[in-house]
Amino acid sequence: MPRRSEPGKRPTLADVAERAGVSAMTVSRVIAGNYPVAPPTRSKVLRAMRDLDYVVNAHARALAGATTKTVALVLDDATGPFFAFIARGVEQQAASEGRLCLLCTTHGDPERELAVVELLREQRAEAVILVGGAQDTDTYTERMAYFARALDKSGSRLVLCGRPSPGPDVPATVVEYDNEGGAYAMTAYLLANGHRKIAYVGREPGLSTTDERVRGYRRAHADHGVAVDEALIRPGTFTRESGAAVTEALWEERTDATAVFAATDMVAAGVLKALRGRGVRVPEDVSVVGFDDIPLASDLTPALTTVHVPHEQLGREAVRLALHRGPEIEDRVVLGTHIVVRDSAAPLRP
Amino acid sequence: MPRRSEPGKRPTLADVAERAGVSAMTVSRVIAGNYPVAPPTRSKVLRAMRDLDYVVNAHARALAGATTKTVALVLDDATGPFFAFIARGVEQQAASEGRLCLLCTTHGDPERELAVVELLREQRAEAVILVGGAQDTDTYTERMAYFARALDKSGSRLVLCGRPSPGPDVPATVVEYDNEGGAYAMTAYLLANGHRKIAYVGREPGLSTTDERVRGYRRAHADHGVAVDEALIRPGTFTRESGAAVTEALWEERTDATAVFAATDMVAAGVLKALRGRGVRVPEDVSVVGFDDIPLASDLTPALTTVHVPHEQLGREAVRLALHRGPEIEDRVVLGTHIVVRDSAAPLRP
């Protein structure tokens, strides 16, 4: 007895072929549609497929053919609007390119990150997209270079999204956004509004994004001929609590700052809270601005003037670039940022 | 010349075997560790694997063996804290069970949902987890029953997470949370605080979650011997805008409500905004409560008293239940909800 479609087992190409009275190859061709099949044959096959409720086996296909039609997204944590929006961009673009999206999280654990990359090598994902700020150290660079090469050997492309590039000669694609430009524009906006004592709250040491933003902050000062008061650049982490604590400490020390540039919107939320607690009015007494433009920004009172980061587009580009590569196509892209004016910043009042 | 590990091609079991001077089966056994292999042989093999930087091919393994070690998560949209937290739970549990997590979004489009389920059938994911509120109609039930059976035939388990059950005899697992209980507890809390005119804002018609919450709202009234003023139950969608608009309309009509039970925290945000706009103080003049306990809730001013939904645990349970099934194991679970008291509700002032 030949191999039959026993009940309970999922039908295979061969089962469909038998039912349609053709060979398995013909069925494969009808599905792929990349080879001429006579219309009557085609419809017989389609009929059989429907009758059997046939579904191709993606794994068999991936094994026989070349491509897995899968991209992988690796992030610290899926909650948090920053990541969520990038994830949405990635997923959307992946879907529109007919790809499935694998999601992994590392919770900032390097060991887990390594394990995840290893797992994704097994999966032969077409692209592995690493998202999120990172310490820009030698260790980091080496690590990414290793990942890039390891993934490359396994046939996938490493994409660094919003992370520093590991340098040339590394088979990776980089999608960034203009941290410096955004910080420059925002600082310039405050300066143009008469502010001269602008505190920068939440410089997380060693983090690439921070460094770039501070660079923009400095350059704007320089271009406006205003000296930077180094004591106004305050370190801190990217949390609401840190924003509040740093603001408290600053105001305890001095109260001459007329504007606060928070490293992120989340930090800005903390700043606002601390200022409110001290009875400082925003924006009448002090202007406060942020960076990221997450939904929270427009929910704060007052609505936060901030730098818009195109998170979703970042995700889309990551997928697009990884999938369509070629000699003519750049493997590094920097997306623009721009300021969004809301209610938390106002001209300096004499 | 026998098949060699040509440079540029990923090494296979055979390559490792050749280098170690053993057969492919032996290598497979070393990796699987489910069969005795003599220690010297084992180390030769491990050595060869390291030298070649061998990585198994997950697709070949899935094809030959039975299991794909993959669970899939389908949601409307990855942004939005509600989904994000469920996603986190799913991803974490999946990871801890050694599974990878596929992420798909539908944007509420039924056609896309169908396509996604079809795609996941191809992937032979062990579990397909559908998340999010749904219209509890006959169409929905039929649809889910169809999905359940289709996926079952393809060897995956459908999990409905926070969605109504499609009824018995359908091969699906259901993970819900206690909407009615939460609404009951919250309403009882308000009643106990002296409130008698409690508006329910944001009853989205036909949505299962809504119906259950309103049921809890009614039952609490009944148990406290308070008649429900039907005119205080106001329809609306689960958005901030709707919350604000509905509140405006209600206050335009009458101002005797002393408390507002918003269908979700997001709606509550709108309610708060509208009340603030009218100069109504919360909680001094009117108490406002929500449902969900998303991070936003504690960020609002005043911090929102709300019903906590264990989103993350919901995700974890979905994976756990789908993966470990058996005669002794329930395929339907209802997680508890409880109220979280913050600052937006206060005892009625005479």
Next chain:
DNA sequence: CATCGCGTAGATACCGCTATCTGCGATGCT
């Protein structure tokens, strides 16, 4: 001393699909 059993390692047969080559009747061209 023949036999048995045990511990290992190899051989072989798929899993379900696609790439490629072959086969063959119907056309087209001269």
Next chain:
DNA sequence: AGCATCGCAGATAGCGGTATCTACGCGATG
């Protein structure tokens, strides 16, 4: 009419693993 060509379908050979059955060396056993 003769032969190359074309359109379509089948046969075959992997892709890279795992299950299963067989083979073999060696010490223990009767």
